[in-house]
Amino acid sequence: xxxxxxxxxxxxxxxxxxxxxxxxxxxxxxxxxxxxxxxxxxxxxxxxxxxxxxxxxxxxxxxxxxxxxxxxxxxxxxxxxxxxxxxxxxxxxxxxxxxxxxxxxxxxxxxxxxxxxxxxxxxxxxxxxxxxxxxxxxxxxxxxxxxxxxxxxxxxxxxxxxxxxxxxxxxxxxxxxxxxxxxxxxxxxxxxxxxxxxxxxxxxxxxxxxxxxxxxxxxxxxxxxxxxxxxxxxxxxxxxxxxxxxxxxxxxxxxxxxxxxxxxxxxxxxxxxxxxxxxxxxxxxxxxxxxxxxxxxxxxxxxxxxxxxxxxxxxxxxxxxxxxxxxxxxxxxxxxxxxxxxxxxxxxxxxxxxxxxxxxxxxxxxxxxxxxxxxxxxxxxxxxxxxx
Amino acid sequence: xxxxxxxxxxxxxxxxxxxxxxxxxxxxxxxxxxxxxxxxxxxxxxxxxxxxxxxxxxxxxxxxxxxxxxxxxxxxxxxxxxxxxxxxxxxxxxxxxxxxxxxxxxxxxxxxxxxxxxxxxxxxxxxxxxxxxxxxxxxxxxxxxxxxxxxxxxxxxxxxxxxxxxxxxxxxxxxxxxxxxxxxxxxxxxxxxxxxxxxxxxxxxxxxxxxxxxxxxxxxxxxxxxxxxxxxxxxxxxxxxxxxxxxxxxxxxxxxxxxxxxxxxxxxxxxxxxxxxxxxxxxxxxxxxxxxxxxxxxxxxxxxxxxxxxxxxxxxxxxxxxxxxxxxxxxxxxxxxxxxxxxxxxxxxxxxxxxxxxxxxxxxxxxxxxxxxxxxxxxxxxxxxxxxxxxxxxxxxxxxxxxxxxxxxxxxxxxxxxxxxxxxxxxxxxxxxxxxxxxxxxxxxxxxxxx
Numbered sequence: 046x047x048x049x050x051x052x053x054x055x056x057x058x059x060x061x062x063x064x065x066x067x068x069x070x071x072x073x074x075x076x077x078x079x080x081x082x083x084x085x086x087x088x089x090x091x092x093x094x095x096x097x098x099x100x101x102x103x104x105x106x107x108x109x110x111x112x113x114x115x116x117x118x119x120x121x122x123x124x125x126x127x128x129x130x131x132x133x134x135x136x137x138x139x140x141x142x143x144x145x146x147x148x149x150x151x152x153x154x155x156x157x158x159x160x161x162x163x164x165x166x167x168x169x170x171x172x173x174x175x176x177x178x179x180x181x182x183x184x185x186x187x188x189x190x191x192x193x194x195x196x197x198x199x200x201x202x203x204x205x206x207x208x209x210x211x212x213x214x215x216x217x218x219x220x221x222x223x224x225x226x227x228x229x230x231x232x233x234x235x236x237x238x239x240x241x242x243x244x245x246x247x248x249x250x251x252x253x254x255x256x257x258x259x260x261x262x263x264x265x266x267x268x269x270x271x272x273x274x275x276x277x278x279x280x281x282x283x284x285x286x287x288x289x290x291x292x293x294x295x296x297x298x299x300x301x302x303x304x305x306x307x308x309x310x311x312x313x314x315x316x317x318x319x320x321x322x323x324x325x326x327x328x329x330x331x332x333x334x335x336x337x338x339x340x341x342x343x344x345x346x347x348x349x350x351x352x353x354x355x356x357x358x359x360x361x362x363x364x365x366x367x368x369x370x371x372x373x374x375x376x377x378x379x380x381x382x383x384x385x386x387x388x389x390x391x392x393x394x395x396x397x398x399x400x401x402x403x404x405x406x407x408x409x410x411x412x413x414x415x416x417x418x419x420x421x422x423x424x425x426x427x428x429x430x431x432x433x
Numbered sequence: 434x435x436x437x438x439x440x441x442x443x444x445x446x447x448x449x450x451x452x453x454x455x456x457x458x459x460x461x462x463x464x465x466x467x468x469x470x471x472x473x474x475x476x477x478x479x480x481x482x483x484x485x486x487x488x489x490x491x492x493x494x495x496x497x498x499x500x501x502x503x504x505x506x507x508x509x510x511x512x513x514x515x516x517x518x519x520x521x522x523x524x525x526x527x528x529x530x531x532x533x534x535x536x537x538x539x540x541x542x543x544x545x546x547x548x549x550x551x552x553x554x555x556x557x558x559x560x561x562x563x564x565x566x567x568x569x570x571x572x573x574x575x576x577x578x579x580x581x582x583x584x585x586x587x588x589x590x591x592x593x594x595x596x597x598x599x600x601x602x603x604x605x606x607x608x609x610x611x612x613x614x615x616x617x618x619x620x621x622x623x624x625x626x627x628x629x630x631x632x633x634x635x636x637x638x639x640x641x642x643x644x645x646x647x648x649x650x651x652x653x654x655x656x657x658x659x660x661x662x663x664x665x666x667x668x669x670x671x672x673x674x675x676x677x678x679x680x681x682x683x684x685x686x687x688x689x690x691x692x693x694x695x696x697x698x699x700x701x702x703x704x705x706x707x708x709x710x711x712x713x714x715x716x717x718x719x720x721x722x723x724x725x726x727x728x729x730x731x732x733x734x735x736x737x738x739x740x741x742x743x744x745x746x747x748x749x750x751x752x753x754x755x756x757x758x759x760x761x762x763x764x765x766x767x768x769x770x771x772x773x774x775x776x777x778x779x780x781x782x783x784x785x786x787x788x789x790x791x792x793x794x795x796x797x798x799x800x801x802x803x804x805x806x807x808x809x810x811x812x813x814x815x816x817x818x819x820x821x822x823x824x825x826x827x828x829x830x831x832x833x834x835x836x837x838x839x840x841x842x843x844x845x846x847x848x849x850x851x852x853x854x855x856x857x858x859x860x861x862x863x864x865x866x867x868x869x870x871x872x873x874x875x876x877x878x879x880x881x882x883x884x
Contacts, residue, residue, distance in 0.1 A: 046770050078807060082772035086765055086802040090867040091741045091859035092734060093448075093592075093762070096781035096788050098806025100773035102813060102863050105787050108775065173809055215810030215864075302775070302786045306815060362814040362828060411829055415844040425666040 053077055071165040075172040103174040105304045109295035110181055110285075110352065116278060117285030118142035121189050124281055125245035128255060145245055146284060149184035149196050156197045157183075160204045164213060173214035175358075179203070182222035182352065185285035186345065186393075187229065188242040195233055199225040219400045220359040223393055230390060238389075243281035255281045259344045259382060259389035262332045275342040286345035296351040305355040308364060312371020313350035313378075317341055320379035332383045340379055349392030350374065359400040363410040370406055374399045437629075438661040440648030442822040444784055444857060446592040448740070449797040450762075452698035454599050455708040457724060461532060462716035465508050466525040466751035467493055472563060473572050473873075474880055477504070477523050479515065486511045490537035490560060490691035493526050501576050505560025507693035507713050509535035525751070528715075536690040544686050549579075549617045556682070560691050563754065564678035568659060568671045569848035570876050580672040582621035582663050585612075587635045587676050588628035588646075590653030591739035591856075593700040593707075595757045597676045598633030600696045600709065605634050608676065610683030616640050619672065626658040651822065656854050660823045665848045675755060697752060699725045701740070701761040702799050703733045715751050718759070722748075727761055734802050736760040741856035742869065765803030773806070781805060784820065784861040806865055813863040820857035825849065827858060831868055834875030839882055842875055851876070 057077060060070045077083075078100070087094060122138025157180045165172040183200055203225035211217045230237045241247040244255035258280060261268050270280055278288025286292070299305030321337025328334040341347065354360060354374050361370040374395045382391035469477040477494040481487060487506045496502040508530040516525040539559050547555070553576050556562045567574040574580070587597050601608055615623050622642050627635050629647035636643070644662055646652050655673045665671055674682075677696060684692035693714040700707045705726025712721060718735065727733065736743035737753040740760045744753070752759060772778050779789040782798040790798070817827040825846035833841040855868035862868065 049770075050768055078773075080771065082769040082803075082805060083807060084766045084768050085804040085807065086734075087804055090869040091856055092736055092743065092745070092760075092802050093446075093740050093800040093860065094803065094805045094865065095785060095861045095863075096772070096778055096783045096790070096805045097785035097861070097863050098773060098865065099809040099812060099863055100806065101775050101785075101787050104773065105775045171807055171809070173812075175812065213810065215812050303816075304787065304813075357814040358812055360814075363826065364815065364818060367815075411826055411845075414824065414826060417824075418844060418846065421664065422666045425669065 050081065053080065068169075069166055071169070071171050072162050075162070075165070078171075099174045102304055103177050105302050106178045106299065106352075107181060109298040109302075109304070110178075110185065112291040112294045113285045113288060113348065113352075114181070114185060116288045116291040117185060118146050120278060120287055121145055121245050121284060123279060124243070124255070125247075128244050128247060141245065145189050146184060148193060149187065149191075149284075150181060152193050152196050153183045153200050154180045156200045157204050160201065160209070164209050168213070170213075175214045176204070179208075179221045183225045186222065186226050186283045186348070188237060189245045189284055190242055190247065191229065191233075191236050195229055195236060198232075199229045202228045215358055217358055218404075219397055220353055220356045223353055223397055223400075226393055227397060230393070243283070257282050257344070257389065258339075259332075259391075262335055263389050265331055267331070272336075272339055272342065275339055280343070282343075283345060286348035289342045289347045292347040292351055296347070299351065299355065305351065306357070306360070306367050306371075308367035309354050309360060309371035309374075310350055312368045313346075313354055313375040314341065316372035316375020316377075317346060317350075317379050318375070319372075320376045324379065324383055340382070344382060344389060345392050346378060349378070349396055353392070353396050354399075359403065361403045361406050361410075363407050366403070366406045366410045369410075370399055370403055373402075373406075435643050435645055436662060437645045437647075438652075438658065440646065440652035440657065440661075440822045442818065443590075443649040443651050443820050445590060445649045446741075446782060446857075446860070447794065447797055448592050448702075448782065448800050450701040450704055450707050450760075451593050451797075452595065452700050452707040452709055454596070456599075456696070457708060457710050459710045459712045459716070459720065459724075461508070461530060462712065462720040464513060464527050464529055464717055464751075465506070465510075465713070465715040466527045466717075467504055467506070467715050467754070468525050468751065469494070469504075469523050471754035472496075472504075473570075474877070475502075475573065479523065479526075481512050481515075481526070483512050483515055487528060488535045488537050489693075490539075492560065493528075494523070496573070499575060501557045502562050502573060503557060503560050504563060505691055507691070507715055509533050538689045539685075541686050541689045544614075547617075552614060552617050559685060561682050561685055564674055564682060566673050568656065568665055568673060568851070569669075570880060571656075571673075571851040571853075572880070574670070574672050578670045580619045580621070580670045583615050583619045583623045583672045583674070584626065584655050584659050584662075585615075585623065585641075585674055585676055585679055586626040586653055586655040586658055587632070588626065588653050589757075590650035591741060591758070592650075593698075593739065593758065593760065594653065595696075595698045595709070597757075598631070598635065600698075600757065601676060601680055602634070604677075604680040604684070604694075607680040607683035607687065609638055609640075610686055611679035611681070612638055612641050612683075614682055614686055615672075615674070615679065621663075624658070624662060626653070626655060628653075648822070651820075651854055651857065654854055656849065656851055657822055660825075660849050667843070667848065669848075675757070677757060678755075695752065695757070697721060697757060697759050699759045699761065701736075702801075703728045703731065703761040703763055712752070714754055718746065718748055718750050718752060721752060721759060722761075725761075732764040732766070733761050734764050736762070740800065741860060742853045763801045765801030767801075767803065769803075769805075784857075785816070785863070804865055806863075808866065809864040811864050811866060816861055816863060817858045817868075820861055821854070823849065823854070827855065827868070830875075831855075831858075831866070831871050834871050834878075837875075837878055839879065842879065843883075847872075847875060847879055 121142035126133035207224035324333040377395035378391040476497040492503040510531040513529040738756040852869035858868040
């Protein structure tokens with residue numbers, strides 16, 4: 046390790062203070078800190094510090110995403126071979142999926158990180174680790190057959206408009222990954238909905254039933270998937286959002302490590318269940334009659350509520366606010382699905398909508414605390430006057 | 434009278450190097466220094482020249498903004514040096530001790546008949562006043578005020594904390610006398626914050642309301658106790674004072690001589706023999722560390738105070754005016770290969786569940802001064818609230834301080850907090866923000882703009 050350290054120190058020399066390439070220091074530092082936690086010591090404030098840092102937190106999220114991603118890769122192959130009616134093994138399916146998805150992940154990381162590095166150098170701050178998660182999330186929520194240039198364009202849009210335009214990591218209003226998907230959804234609707242986009246290479250097949258469950262329901266069709274299939278995830282959909290089971294495993298990792306807010310997750314489940322039950326009672330059409338439990342298993346609800354809604358930057362920041370935020374996402378998600386059959390994308394739109402309202406929710410939670418303090422002050426003043 | 438409060442949010446940092454209950458009498462230090470930087474916001478006006486002879490209790494300087502507040506010499510001798518820093522700011526007034534006990538003696542006969550005004554006057558003249566601090570802001574109290582109550586936290590929950598019951602075991606009468614005197618200065622009552630599990634002799638102290646406090650750090654912070662019992666409103670003044678300084682004031686009213694006793698526990702990883710020392714305020718650090726078997730083979734950090742809120746000093750410096758702790762820990766200027774991977778390096782005490790260190794909660798952790806990461810944008814939410822037991826939104830208050838939004842700072846509770854309340858936030862921050870510094874700057878802004 047000593048030798049490696051010396052080598053890096055040697056390589057970093059031209060990037061040091063007052064040297065020629067000083068401006069590009071954030072870029073080289075990003076690689077250095079990926080290998081070594083720096084030797085920086087505390088200067089002000091507490092003399093000792095926790096071992097947690099943003100890198101560790103973000104990597105925990107990536108670990109939590111792995112089960113869903115691996116299943117998503119398999120399911121891509123499974124859907125493909127199943128629909129064209131070929132025999133296949135697990136490995137065949139996995140290889141087919143990987144062949145499709147790994148390039149998407151690479152494109153997302155390369156395009157996104159180039160922009161992030163550019164802004165870090167331009168603004169003179171270190172590269173924030175947030176994009177490590179965003180860059181993986183974006184391909185995971187795209188339809189598998191979306192062209193790579195569209196992935197690149199969505200990523201660029203998300204990083205520029207949703208993130209850097211607002212001041213970079215920690216300042217964005219909207220979840221960047223969802224913004225990327227929303228951009229693709231509204232810019233290229235033909236690639237983002239319909240019968241054929243959800244199954245790999247479905248355009249080459251004539252008779253295909255590759256519509257998502259919500260899409261079929263919105264069209265007034267019956268669905269022939271069992272609840273177990275929906276839970277396990279062997280259904281058409283965006284790459285890694287279909288398997289509630291494996292997403293829950295990731296959710297468990299997020300909750301146990303404290304990285305994801307359990308308040309938002311449970312709030313979302315409560316809100317969606319409540320709305321689903323309400324619609325079940327009403328039961329005016331296929332979508333309303335769709336069992337509320339099934340609602341939780343399809344349309345990427347679990348993926349959205351566990352990995353998207355819990356984004357701490359675009360979500361609410363207060364504990365009470367997190368409950369309200371989660372519940373409202375659940376309610377709006379089901380409401381959008383049922384009332385607006387043109388957009389089966391209930392989760393995405395509900396989360397983006399609540400992203401916008403998150404600061405307002407926090408504002409009222411904090412205002413309550415302020416009001417309490419003001420009341421106490423007023424009361425104390427009255428007592429003081431009385432005593433005098 | 435006994436009130437109970439229970440603190441739920443917070444954490445005790447279980448680190449290695451706590452002081453053994455051994456009290457060693459230190460030989461008196463050859464030089465003693467009073468450092469104006471120990472007194473936040475005080476601008477000193479010198480009263481002595483280099484070479485001038487002083488007695489114990491002779492004024493050295495006074496506060497420019499409040500000329501009644503005197504700072505006096507703890508020993509007799511002569512002024513060896515007045516050290517100035519940048520912009521000729523006075524950093525130290527160094528006194529060479531002559532080991533004689535020449536002291537200014539005040540007439541304190543029949544003190545129990547004195548009025549509050551007379552007590553104040555005598556405390557101000559004798560140099561005892563700087564012991565008394567006020568909330569908001571944790572600055573030296575203003576003699577014009579009458580506080581609505583006085584709080585003394587008789588236990589400490591900081592890492593490697595001292596045990597005040599042990600520390601004051603020979604000064605119980607002085608402490609009681611100090612409490613009696615303080616009672617004359619407030620329109621309300623004197624409150625003692627006591628550890629729920631053990632409260633020692635403080636239990637028998639009269640003329641004070643006792644508050645039984647349970648729960649983890651920062652439950653020993655006097656600000657937390659005030660917040661729960663008698664929160665500070667706009668315009669309120671609450672006074673606080675360290676237990677040993679209560680005894681010092683008591684001792685003054687017994688003898689008429691300014692008492693500057695300071696019992697210091699030398700603690701930390703790098704200390705071979707962590708124990709308590711009897712010395713006086715401003716003693717030299719080299720004198721203090723002579724018997725502690727410090728591991729000098731490694732690079733160490735010397736801290737006046739605890740490892741969360743203390744200030745770094747050099748070996749040639751002097752102990753602070755208020756601290757009962759002196760911490761010595763290794764510097765952490767080393768690289769950790771791939772140390773950012775979750776669940777590696779579990780030997781570092783972590784409040785986060787992204788490390789397995791919580792499994793070894795009984796273990797005493799070794800610490801060093803490494804940042805364990807780099808500063809980043811504020812991303813993670815909810816982690817500050819877990820270690821902040823007040824009914825205040827810590828992150829929002831920090832942001833208001835960063836924005837210098839005075840109105841918001843007021844309404845979000847700046848009057849009720851001091852930097853030490855944010856020490857655990859500093860510790861556990863994922864983004865490595867300097868919460869204590871931000872709050873200190875915020876308080877300085879409040880003092881300058883609002884007063």
